[in-house]
Amino acid sequence: MPPAPIFATLDPDRAFLERAPLLVRDFVTGLFPPSLQWLAGNLLAVVVIVLFFASLFALLTLAERKILGRIQNRPGPNRTGPAGLLQPLADAVKTLVKEDIVPRAADQVLHFLAPVVLVSLALMAFAVLPYGRHLVPVELDAAVLYFFAAGAATELAVFMAGWASRNKYSLLAAMRALAQLISYELPLLLSVVPVVMLAGTLSTTGIVAAQAGWTYGVIPHWHVLTPWGAAGFLLFFVSALAESNRSPFDLPEAESELIAGHLTEYSGFKYALFFMAEYFGMTALCGMGVTLFLGGWQAPCAFLEFIPSYAWFFAKLLLLLGVFMWIRGTLPRLRIDQLTRFAWKFLVPLALINLGTAAFWQLSAGWSGPALQLARWLVALALVAGPFTLLGRRLSAGVAPRTYRYAA
Amino acid sequence: MLGSGIIKGLAVTAKNLAGSFHDPARYVTQEFPEVQPQLPENSRNFPFLVADDGADPMGTLRCVACQICEKECPPQCIYIEKSKDKKPDAAGKLQLYPAVFAIDTSVCMSCQICVEVCPFDAIKMDQVFAIATTDRFNGLLLNREQLAKSNQYYHSIHPTEATEVDARLAAERKAAEEKARAAAAAKAAAPKPAAPPPPQPPA
Amino acid sequence: MSPLHLCLLLSTGLFCIGLAGALSRSNAILVLLGIELMLNAANLNFIAFWRYGPAPSAGAGVVFVIFTIAVAAAEAAVGLALVIALHRHRRNLRLPEATRLKG
Amino acid sequence: MILLLALLILVPAAAAMLRRNLVHSALLLVLSWAGLAAFYLWSGAEFVAFAQVLVYVGAVSMVVLFAVLLTRQNPDRAAPPDAAARLRAGAAVLTAAAVGAVIGHAILATPLPAAAGAPPVLTVRQLGLELMGRHAGSLLVIGALLTVALLGAVVLAAAEPGEKPGGKP
Numbered sequence: 070m071p072p073a074p075i076f077a078t079l080d081p082d083r084a085f086l087e088r089a090p091l092l093v094r095d096f097v098t099g100l101f102p103p104s105l106q107w108l109a110g111n112l113l114a115v116v117v118i119v120l121f122f123a124s125l126f127a128l129l130t131l132a133e134r135k136i137l138g139r140i141q142n143r144p145g146p147n148r149t150g151p152a153g154l155l156q157p158l159a160d161a162v163k164t165l166v167k168e169d170i171v172p173r174a175a176d177q178v179l180h181f182l183a184p185v186v187l188v189s190l191a192l193m194a195f196a197v198l199p200y201g202r203h204l205v206p207v208e209l210d211a212a213v214l215y216f217f218a219a220g221a222a223t224e225l226a227v228f229m230a231g232w233a234s235r236n237k238y239s240l241l242a243a244m245r246a247l248a249q250l251i252s253y254e255l256p257l258l259l260s261v262v263p264v265v266m267l268a269g270t271l272s273t274t275g276i277v278a279a280q281a282g283w284t285y286g287v288i289p290h291w292h293v294l295t296p297w298g299a300a301g302f303l304l305f306f307v308s309a310l311a312e313s314n315r316s317p318f319d320l321p322e323a324e325s326e327l328i329a330g331h332l333t334e335y336s337g338f339k340y341a342l343f344f345m346a347e348y349f350g351m352t353a354l355c356g357m358g359v360t361l362f363l364g365g366w367q368a369p370c371a372f373l374e375f376i377p378s379y380a381w382f383f384a385k386l387l388l389l390l391g392v393f394m395w396i397r398g399t400l401p402r403l404r405i406d407q408l409t410r411f412a413w414k415f416l417v418p419l420a421l422i423n424l425g426t427a428a429f430w431q432l433s434a435g436w437s438g439p440a441l442q443l444a445r446w447l448v449a450l451a452l453v454a455g456p457f458t459l460l461g462r463r464l465s466a467g468v469a470p471r472t473y474r475y476a477a
Numbered sequence: 478m479l480g481s482g483i484i485k486g487l488a489v490t491a492k493n494l495a496g497s498f499h500d501p502a503r504y505v506t507q508e509f510p511e512v513q514p515q516l517p518e519n520s521r522n523f524p525f526l527v528a529d530d531g532a533d534p535m536g537t538l539r540c541v542a543c544q545i546c547e548k549e550c551p552p553q554c555i556y557i558e559k560s561k562d563k564k565p566d567a568a569g570k571l572q573l574y575p576a577v578f579a580i581d582t583s584v585c586m587s588c589q590i591c592v593e594v595c596p597f598d599a600i601k602m603d604q605v606f607a608i609a610t611t612d613r614f615n616g617l618l619l620n621r622e623q624l625a626k627s628n629q630y631y632h633s634i635h636p637t638e639a640t641e642v643d644a645r646l647a648a649e650r651k652a653a654e655e656k657a658r659a660a661a662a663a664k665a666a667a668p669k670p671a672a673p674p675p676p677q678p679p680a
Numbered sequence: 681m682s683p684l685h686l687c688l689l690l691s692t693g694l695f696c697i698g699l700a701g702a703l704s705r706s707n708a709i710l711v712l713l714g715i716e717l718m719l720n721a722a723n724l725n726f727i728a729f730w731r732y733g734p735a736p737s738a739g740a741g742v743v744f745v746i747f748t749i750a751v752a753a754a755e756a757a758v759g760l761a762l763v764i765a766l767h768r769h770r771r772n773l774r775l776p777e778a779t780r781l782k783g
Numbered sequence: 784m785i786l787l788l789a790l791l792i793l794v795p796a797a798a799a800m801l802r803r804n805l806v807h808s809a810l811l812l813v814l815s816w817a818g819l820a821a822f823y824l825w826s827g828a829e830f831v832a833f834a835q836v837l838v839y840v841g842a843v844s845m846v847v848l849f850a851v852l853l854t855r856q857n858p859d860r861a862a863p864p865d866a867a868a869r870l871r872a873g874a875a876v877l878t879a880a881a882v883g884a885v886i887g888h889a890i891l892a893t894p895l896p897a898a899a900g901a902p903p904v905l906t907v908r909q910l911g912l913e914l915m916g917r918h919a920g921s922l923l924v925i926g927a928l929l930t931v932a933l934l935g936a937v938v939l940a941a942a943e944p945g946e947k948p949g950g951k952p
Contacts, residue, residue, distance in 0.1 A: 142496070144504075399487050686785050702875075760940075
């Protein structure tokens with residue numbers, strides 16, 4: 070059999086770059102006796118995921134500080150190493166050698182367990198994301214459910230951290246975190262339901278496969294390019310911001326009000342673990358968003374398929390993460406009542422209506438002919454835009470643009 | 478419509494993000510150790526002692542160890558020991574001088590009260606701000622030699638203020654000389670005064 | 681001893697722990713949690729019979745457990761709302777003292 | 784394996800019922816629930832395991848913890864166990880032991896299919912069809928029940944008209 074060409078446009082499944090990770094895996098597992106190969110394969114996946122996302126975390130912290138700096142017209146960290154590239158290393162050394170302080174009144178066991186539980190749960194979510202055509206660490210029938218179950222359990226760790234610190238700010242933050250996470254869990258899950266409904270499966274590979282194909286070879290069949298998908302993606306994105314405690318929903322760790330909330334009594338490496346878990350959670354949610362709405366590892370155009378699928382996945386992932394940082398550099402923090410009101414009076418109804426839109430889209434899938442297609446699009450767009458405008462008007466009723474009496 | 482403000486805000490930050498790469502007017506950061514900042518004339522932080530002659534700073538300190546600043550200093554960061562002997566000052570008059578003059582800059586709060594109360598214009602505010610050191614006890618306790626800076630240096634950092642001070646000092650010196658000359662003339666005119674004139678305060 | 685026996689014994693143990701907790705503790709929240717444990721023991725039985733029993737239908741056990749979980753969630757929500765209402769009236773959660781029906 | 788799982792389920796549950804600290808109790812119960820999820824996973828009921836984690840670990844525990852915090856009392860004021868409480872605890876343990884003994888005896892006396900067959904295969908699709916087909920009526924009833932429970936909980940927990948919102952002493 071001749072070796073597969075590096076850029077095989079005709080059959081991307083056979084391209085060398087596409088199969089390269091598999092070849093590496095087969096080589097490494099081949100070093101073990103056959104009875105242990107399944108174990109070696111799984112361990113290899115775990116090690117690769119942990120190492121890869123830990124280094125991605127290091128790079129993300131740097132990228133975030135650079136981007137935030139540029140948004141504020143300053144350079145960001147640029148002293149450690151060339152262009153500040155060694156800053157994550159310096160941060161790691163600093164957090165590792167810092168003294169680990171545990172308050173005497175704290176609940177010692179829970180105080181220790183909270184960061185460990187948080188990081189391990191955050192890492193668990195990575196197990197079901199399809200990183201590429203052949204790169205799914207664990208193929209599960211109910212992968213989406215698994216992902217959100219792992220995500221829901223992280224709330225517990227946040228609560229443990231806040232409660233075990235025996236500090237009123239931490240406890241307040243824990244209460245806020247619970248209220249916020251419970252409130253936003255609902256729109257997050259509801260925004261995912263239409264995808265599951267239309268793809269007809271809870272498996273992530275199935276959902277990606279449902280978004281395969283192109284119209285005219287250039288317009289991908291991603292969910293985000295349908296009316297319900299666009300609305301669902303926005304809902305998912307906003308809820309994901311809240312679920313990962315990112316600005317503007319970073320109330321649980323509001324530095325200026327709650328002195329970093331549940332992190333107040335943590336120092337040194339445990340603090341770094343919390344930080345890591347936050348970035349892991351953010352990355353996992355972005356990866357899920359890519360999988361559910363942005364076509365997963367599918368290339369945007371047919372002729373771009375020669376680029377391996379995992380490259381597309383990570384390009385989309387980094388794009389979403391960049392938008393997270395962009396939003397962090399733009400929006401101020403919400404108040405707790407605004408936060409919950411936004412979830413219950415705006416996101417949840419919209420998500421429910423979006424469910425109806427998706428059902429309409431599914432039922433009208435058989436409509437053919439330009440007139441009916443146009444009608445289908447118009448009705449779906451109206452179903453998305455109408456409630457958005459009406460609910461938005463209600464949400465912002467009585468809120469006028471701020472006038473400044475004394476400032477110019 | 479809801480969300481339009483968010484989009485506007487995102488546009489602003491995106492413009493910043495892109496603009497800071499190609500628009501030098503946006504990019505406001507000065508890389509400090511390589512580019513020294515242009516401080517405004519009135520910027521000030523820690524005190525120094527003015528010496529009239531930069532070549533011999535210890536001999537020409539304006540300070541006469543009157544200890545007013547030591548008493549007035551709110552955080553009490555100034556320590557002065559008077560000298561046992563006297564030296565002639567710029568006007569030729571014999572004065573005490575500080576045998577020890579130390580300021581603990583780790584305690585100093587840059588309030589400038591020492592400058593306000595000094596009757597001799599001997600202590601002024603400096604512009605040096607990069608005083609970081611690895612020895613936080615002795616490295617920040619500045620002694621007489623480290624504190625003394627020449628009058629030229631004073632002119633270079635606060636030109637307007639230094640000129641005023643020089644003019645005032647010159648006028649005072651002239652007034653003192655004239656008074657001394659008048660007193661000498663009076664002494665010559667009146668051969669036997671009942672008592673010597675009371676000593677003039679120097680300022 | 682078959683695995684089904686073991687599973688049933690495990691569920692019996694869980695049920696008894698829940699029962700003892702619900703009967704002995706005076707705190708309303710703990711009583712609720714004891715009841716939750718008993719429900720979980722029932723769930724465990726469903727799954728055990730679905731897995732090891734002579735299954736009449738492929739999914740009946742799982743479907744039952746899903747229903748029970750939903751009911752348990754509803755029960756927890758209502759029960760804890762009751763606890764909060766109780767706390768508002770009496771300022772404590774000790775059930776032996778909550779003897780009056782009148783608010 | 785099942786003995787390990789039993790340890791993971793029973794020990795935290797028993798500890799939770801014995802602890803005086805309510806938050807500890809709740810967290811130990813969460814551990815026990817997670818053990819149950821592991822049991823479901825081991826039995827091959829993936830969907831139920833994830834649902835268990837999502838509902839119990841993710842939601843019910845949160846509600847419990849919220850209730851604990853909202854009704855927090857001064858730990859110093861908590862009465863030490865008096866004679867009546869001790870009597871009650873003894874009686875409860877006796878009752879539970881009696882019930883356990885009866886059920887346990889019944890289980891051991893029943894001849895059950897000894898060998899474990901192949902685990903039944905149940906994909907999510909089959910489960911969904913089953914839910915929507917044979918059990919559609921029950922599903923509707925459950926939906927109605929959940930809605931009613933939600934409304935009831937809100938009504939019960941909502942501040943009464945005469946009361947100041949957040950008027951906790």
